[in-house]
Amino acid sequence: MSSGDFTRRTLLRASGVAAVGAAAGMLPGVAFADQPGGAGTQTRTVTGTFRPDIPDWYYLPVDVPRGVKQIDVVYSYDKPQVPAGTRGNACDIGMFGPEGHDLGNARGFRGWSGGFRDRFSISASEATPGYLAGPIKPGRWHVVLGPYTVAPQGLNYRVDITLTFGPDAAPFKPDPAPESAPARERGRAWYRGDGHLHTVHSDGRRTPEQLVADARAAGLDFMVSTDHNTSSSQLVWGRYATDDLLILNGEEVTTRSGHWPAIGLPAGTWIDWRYRAADAADFRRFTDQVHRAGGLVTAAHPFANCFGCTYEFAYEIADLVEVWNGPWTQDDEASVIHWDGLLRGGRFIPAIGDSDAHNPDQRVALPHTVVFADRLRRKELLAGLKAGRSWLAESSSVQLDFTVSGGGRTAGIGERLPAGTGTAVTVRAVVGGVPGTTVTFLDQLGPEHTETVGDSGTATVTWTTYPRYSRWVRVEVRRPSGGPNTTQPNAMVALSNPIFLGA
Helix, strand or coil: CEEEEECHHHHHHCCCCCCCCCCEEECCCEECCCCHHHCEEEEEEEEEEECCCCCCEEEEEEEECCCEEEEEEEEEECCCCCCCCCCCCEEEEEEECCCCCCCCCCCCEEEEEECCCCEEEEECCCECCCECCCCCCCEEEEEEEEEEECCCCCEEEEEEEEEEECCCCCCCCCCCCCCCCHHHCCCCEEEEEEEEECCCCCCCCCCHHHHHHHHHHCCCCEEEECCECCCHHHHCHHHCCECCEEEEEEEEEEECCEEEEEEEECCCCCCCCCCCCCCHHHHHHHHHHHHHCCCEEEECCCCCCCCCCCCCCCHHHCCEEEEEECCCCHHHHHHHHHHHHHHHCCCCCCEEEECCECCCCCCCCCCEEEEEECCCCHHHHHHHHHCCCEEEECCCCCEEEEEEEECCEEEECCCEECCCCCCCEEEEEEEECCCCCEEEEEECCEEEEEEECCCCCCEEEEEEECCCCCCEEEEEEEECCCCCCCCCCCEEEEEECCEEECC
């Protein structure tokens, strides 16, 4: 058994400190001997204490001999009582193989479960969800521990590593999602999708099969799988795919300075998360990786009220801002106000809405994004999102057609109407499925025109402005009573990205 009591000072004195983005440390390691006869198991245990003034990541070296067919890791830590308002103990866990654990080393990454699981297994043929199946190569592996929050008393941990010896079983065969969903293909059209979803491959409680069923039931055309800090689910979606739902790959890159889903990734792409907002070069490095892979970067739930959830990174690097996350809350109101402020200041980052559904009691597609694309394929959907040709909806029953016209021309969401400053511009919104709501047109000055929608839930609302007064216009549909999905009054039901006016 190995043990250690680590503070920042003792860590800096220790040798073998790993430089991986945000500050990191190396724990005393364990070594396993060759197994006589090539069968059986060996277990090693490491215990220690983390103090509050410590780095974000620790690495526990594990020397693995030849002939191992499976690694099992079990960990635990104490949770002492703390005063009200004081954070208690929480610790994440993951694994890197002998290829290395340096920042961005995708070859070495073997999985992550955060604080959702207390154990995991890896073998050539299978692995615990969140982890990557593959041969157990001999060499130095590393268990990564991430003390998320540490109580004033410290965090006492225990890690048990068990190696099972013997021949490998049949290798794991990746089965990624197909690249099309022909039953939902409509060519150049509006497509509904939820771009932020979780399964049992991170901290969700839906299996991939259950998530597909719920996305189809919600009337979606596409969904994006964004499990936290792992690519494991990207390799199994083909088993559950249907011809009426396009499944795109993603990862919610979950750092200590906020979350940023990388969406539209090629299957098997892993994006590192071991840095903070102060590590600007590292953030740029991995957002560049996403862009080279053809994906987009989302600033997720910017004002979520939990440690590490609030988005602290540079907005100018993000392609999208998730202004609406799950049932409408004050956090979402703050996100819309902030996004609107960026827009007024001349910085347009398209808004999206996602459910961020983790559990069966959280509704998939509440909300979701409706995007105009040339066809129902990854490249075209991402192009529509990046251009801001999209609007946000509470459910698939909500309908919106939002346009402006003037000088003999018409423009839609995310487009520009090239009209002179004195050209009269008619702003028009046709809504459906929204009884008991209000429709409001806004520009850079704020709300300009509001009308009420009656019990029929349908209405056509118009307003006239001029490019001299309005640089852009957008529309919000709200329910003054709040409604069935939230306790917040004046809850959002639909929100558009802007249409720009003028040359």
